[in-house]
Amino acid sequence: MQYEPTPVELxxxxxxxxxxxQDLATERRLAGKRGRPTPxxxxxxxxxxxxxxxxxVRSTYAAARKPVPEGAxxxxxxxxxxxxxPVVDRLVxxxxxxxxxxxxxxxxxxxAVLELTVHGWDLAQAxxxxxxxxxxxxxxxxxxxxxxxxxxxxxxxxxxxxxxxxGATALERLLAFTGRQAG
Numbered sequence: 001m002q003y004e005p006t007p008v009e010l011x012x013x014x015x016x017x018x019x020x021x022q023d024l025a026t027e028r029r030l031a032g033k034r035g036r037p038t039p040x041x042x043x044x045x046x047x048x049x050x051x052x053x054x055x056x057v058r059s060t061y062a063a064a065r066k067p068v069p070e071g072a073x074x075x076x077x078x079x080x081x082x083x084x085x086p087v088v089d090r091l092v093x094x095x096x097x098x099x100x101x102x103x104x105x106x107x108x109x110x111x112a113v114l115e116l117t118v119h120g121w122d123l124a125q126a127x128x129x130x131x132x133x134x135x136x137x138x139x140x141x142x143x144x145x146x147x148x149x150x151x152x153x154x155x156x157x158x159x160x161x162x163x164x165x166x167g168a169t170a171l172e173r174l175l176a177f178t179g180r181q182a183g
Contacts, residue, residue, distance in 0.1 A: 005136075005140070007098040007100070007101035007102075008098070009136070010095075010101050010106070010109055010110070010113075010140065011092075011095050011096050011098075011100075011101070011109075013113055013134075013136055013137045013140045014091075014092070014095045014109055014112055014113050014116075014140075015092045015095070015096070016133075016134060016137055017112075017113050017116035017117050017120065017133070017137050017141075018056070018088045018091050018092055018112075018116055019088065019092075020116070020120055020132075020133065021052065021084070021088070021116050021119075021120045021123070022084050022085060022088045024120055024123050024124055024127070024129055024131070025049065025080040025081055025084050025123070026081050027079065027081040029127055029129055030045065030049075030079070030080060030081060030127060033045050033126070033127045033128075034046040034049070036126045036127065037126065038122045038123065038125065038126040039121075039122045039125050039126070039180050039181075040119070040122050043122075044126075045123065045126050045127060046076065048119060048122060048123055048126070049076060049080040049123070050074075050075055050076045051119065052080075052115070052116070052119055052123075053073065053074060053075070053076055053080070053083060053084070053087060054074040054075075055112065055115045055116070055119075056084075056087050056088065056091045056112070056116075057072050057073060057074050057087060058074075059091060059094075059095075059108065059109075059111070059112040059115075060087075060090050060091045060094045061094075062105075062108040062112075063091075063094035063095050063097070063100035063105065063108070063109070064094060064100070065105075073087070091112070095109055095112070107144070107147070110140050110141070110143055110144035110147075111144050111148070113137060113140045113141050113144065114140075114141040114144035114145055114148070117133050117137060117138065117141040117171075117174070118141065118145075118174065118175065118178055118180070120133070121133075121171070121175060121180070121182075122180075131171075132171075133171050135170050138170040138171050138174055139170065141174055142170070142173070142174045142177070145158070145174060145177055145178060146177075149161075149177070152178075158177075158178045158179050159178065159179020159180070160179055161176065161177050161178075161179060162176040162179060162180070162181055163176060164176040164177075165182075168182075
């Protein structure tokens with residue numbers, strides 16, 4: 001029997017992934033780096049930050065089972081270090097409600113953890129930062145990655161799976177699974 005995390009545990013994992021991303025997107029860490037390439041071939045740092053903004057906004061509404069309203073902030077009109085803090089706060093608040101994790105909510109919440117974790121690593125790589133994610137956060141992201149892999153590979157969201165290095169960490173295995181070369 002496989003252990004299923006509780007809504008409180010899942011909300012905590014999403015919170016840590018979101019706060020970790022916010023820590024990577026400070027002015028000190030991103031200033032002058034928004035045009036750099038990322039491991040997401042077609043996205044530079046600015047476009048990756050914009051994708052993450054849209055992901056967080058969409059996920060916030062998904063937690064409440066509501067469509068994203070027209071005019072919701074899904075493009076960066078200001079620097080990420082100014083835009084992200086209230087967006088992250090709303091995301092965390094939306095997923096802190098146990099009802100958010102009911103039914104399909106688990107899949108939506110896990111998808112957010114996957115996006116924040118893998119793209120957080122992408123952002124860290126592109127901007128010369130270290131990246132850490134707790135094993136339980138990575139496990140949640142990996143569960144979503146396993147479920148989404150066929151569709152994600154077909155659309156190009158994941159690259160071909162790469163071999164993980166011998167003795168790879170859980171994060172390195174997740175990255176290799178999504179087509180990223182860690183290290």
